Amino acid sequence: MRVSVIGCGHLGAPHAVAMAELGHEVIGVELDADKCRALSTGAAPFYEAEFPELLAKHVGSGRLRFTTDLARAAEFAELHFLAVGTPLREDGRTYDTRYLTGVLESLVPMLREPCTIVGKSTITIGTVAALQQIIDARAETDGIDLVWNPEFLREGHAIQDSLSPDRIVVGLSSTAAQKAMEEVYAPILARGVEMIVTTPATAEMIKSAANSFLCVKISYINALAEACGLIDADVNAVAHAIGIDERIGHAGMRPGIGYGGGCLPKDIAAFSHRLGQLGAGRAQALLESVQDINSARVAGAVDLIEQAYGGLLAGVPVAFLGASFKAGTSDLRYSPALALADRLTAHGARPVIYDPQAVAGVRQLRPDLICADVVEGALTGAEVVVIATEWPQFTRDAKLPAKAGALARGRVLVDVRNAVEADPWLANGWHVWQLGRPAQHPECDPVPASACR
Numbered sequence: 001m002r003v004s005v006i007g008c009g010h011l012g013a014p015h016a017v018a019m020a021e022l023g024h025e026v027i028g029v030e031l032d033a034d035k036c037r038a039l040s041t042g043a044a045p046f047y048e049a050e051f052p053e054l055l056a057k058h059v060g061s062g063r064l065r066f067t068t069d070l071a072r073a074a075e076f077a078e079l080h081f082l083a084v085g086t087p088l089r090e091d092g093r094t095y096d097t098r099y100l101t102g103v104l105e106s107l108v109p110m111l112r113e114p115c116t117i118v119g120k121s122t123i124t125i126g127t128v129a130a131l132q133q134i135i136d137a138r139a140e141t142d143g144i145d146l147v148w149n150p151e152f153l154r155e156g157h158a159i160q161d162s163l164s165p166d167r168i169v170v171g172l173s174s175t176a177a178q179k180a181m182e183e184v185y186a187p188i189l190a191r192g193v194e195m196i197v198t199t200p201a202t203a204e205m206i207k208s209a210a211n212s213f214l215c216v217k218i219s220y221i222n223a224l225a226e227a228c229g230l231i232d233a234d235v236n237a238v239a240h241a242i243g244i245d246e247r248i249g250h251a252g253m254r255p256g257i258g259y260g261g262g263c264l265p266k267d268i269a270a271f272s273h274r275l276g277q278l279g280a281g282r283a284q285a286l287l288e289s290v291q292d293i294n295s296a297r298v299a300g301a302v303d304l305i306e307q308a309y310g311g312l313l314a315g316v317p318v319a320f321l322g323a324s325f326k327a328g329t330s331d332l333r334y335s336p337a338l339a340l341a342d343r344l345t346a347h348g349a350r351p352v353i354y355d356p357q358a359v360a361g362v363r364q365l366r367p368d369l370i371c372a373d374v375v376e377g378a379l380t381g382a383e384v385v386v387i388a389t390e391w392p393q394f395t396r397d398a399k400l401p402a403k404a405g406a407l408a409r410g411r412v413l414v415d416v417r418n419a420v421e422a423d424p425w426l427a428n429g430w431h432v433w434q435l436g437r438p439a440q441h442p443e444c445d446p447v448p449a450s451a452c453r
């Protein structure tokens with residue numbers, strides 16, 4: 001098929017590449033000229049595994065092109081994916097849909113043939129009906145169908161999730177639209193992936209419900225981490241043990257400093273507000289308490305760092321490892337790691353940030369923060385080492401404890417992602433602190449933490 005992808009960011013660019021990999025002719029439309037230029041030369045504008053290779057392959061073959069000119073897409077494609085951003089408005093609880101409405105207001109009058117417009121951006125309940133009105137008012141030809149096809153990809157797994165999704169959800173209202181969706185996803189459907197064909201309203205609900213449930217799970221284990229901290233119990237052991245029951249599962253049960261990123265925080269905020277508007281007060285109250293738990297995580301991490309250091313943090317040099325909102329991405333949107341760096345700074349600490357993929361982004365976004373180009377730069381002279389993002393370079397490198405020991409002044413490791421394997425750190429004389437777990441000490445483990453101070 002001839003396909004366009006309008007908005008080539010963290011969702012749209014991998015989706016465009018995936019569509020080319022499925023065999024379609026693809027034109028990506030990206031408003032940001034620098035990003036568009038980079039993509040056109042096969043250069044990835046952000047870190048995402050497997051993306052650069054497939055981008056170069058399909059730009060090279062000519063099957064995938066990028067432009068800033070929407071008119072080229074209007075003329076070329078029989079199916080248009082919308083993948084522009086839907087950030088929160090300043091009120092912090094409703095989506096700003098101006099990018100979606102802007103694209104539709106421009107695109108629809110340019111269309112000369114019947115075609116399918118497929119929304120992938122995340123929206124709230126009732127938005128498709130409002131967007132349909134734009135099409136009805138501006139279309140100059142019949143046969144323009146609007147479908148909502150929410151996306152479930154995770155950053156860091158964007159290619160894999162696009163090519164092998166768990167399910168495909170399509171909210172639509174015509175058989176022509178259903179045929180178009182079956183055609184564009186045919187190679188995936190042929191592998192047995194289920195396509196859930198439903199109404200636009202149900203598709204909107206499915207996406208909001210999925211992301212908010214992920215938040216519920218994360219906040220549940222994080223609330224248990226708080227409780228474990230009160231009784232010297234081990235939340236990692238709790239998560240492991242309860243997750244063996246397949247009704248609970250291990251996925252999405254890693255305790256830490258809370259969910260961040262460009263999706264979960266905004267999506268649960270918008271969904272809970274919308275539920276309130278719709279009169280679903282109990283569901284709204286549930287999601288509000290999930291958000292409260294999440295908001296408290298960063299402050300809890302500062303308390304743990306103070307406890308681990310054994311005093312106030314004013315003037316204390318901290319090796320701050322990690323800045324992106326999770327491992328596997330350079331994305332800094334709503335990063336709990338950056339929020340923690342800010343809070344430590346507000347307590348007078350002196351964090352020096354190192355991240356394997358996000359240092360350039362931090363320097364651009366937050367020139368006030370101090371960054372190091374290499375991990376050694378952050379470690380040198382540190383009194384405390386904080387693992388703020390669970391990159392395997394920090395959590396699985398057995399040589400890091402000795403390297404850190406040679407460069408740092410203190411031997412205090414605080415892992416606010418509960419992801420580190422403690423043994424190599426303990427063997428190198430480090431004290432290891434994690435959220436909702438008893439501290440581990442080199443000489444006197446398994447004696448309770450308080451006995452070591």
Ligand SMILES: NC(=O)c1ccc[n+]([C@@H]2O[C@H](COP(=O)([O-])OP(=O)(O)OC[C@H]3O[C@@H](n4cnc5c(N)ncnc54)[C@H](O)[C@@H]3O)[C@@H](O)[C@H]2O)c1
Pocket residue numbers: 006007008009010011012029030031032035083084085086087099102103120121122123151152153154155262263
């Ligand atoms: N990031 C993810 O993993 C993910 C996953 C599922 C759903 N989503 C949803 O997808 C949407 C996009 O998210 P994102 O993370 O890719 O955002 P993003 O900010 O990375 O990308 C959006 C892109 O759209 C471009 N754009 C804006 N207006 C445009 C226009 N008129 N024409 C062409 N391009 C335009 C922007 O320049 C930007 O590059 C959001 O609704 C988000 O909630 C994102």
Ligand SMILES: O=c1ccn([C@@H]2O[C@H](COP(=O)(O)OP(=O)(O)O[C@H]3O[C@H](CO)[C@@H](O)[C@H](O)[C@H]3O)[C@@H](O)[C@H]2O)c(=O)[nH]1
Pocket residue numbers: 122151152153154155156211214218251252253254255256257258259260261262263264267325326327
């Ligand atoms: O057990 C866990 C899992 C995740 N997180 C945190 O939760 C946030 C989100 O993680 P993840 O869900 O992996 O990242 P995203 O790439 O933002 O993906 C989510 O948001 C996308 C945008 O809507 C959806 O498409 C995906 O299905 C959904 O997982 C990050 O800060 C993680 O560190 C935890 O703290 N514990």
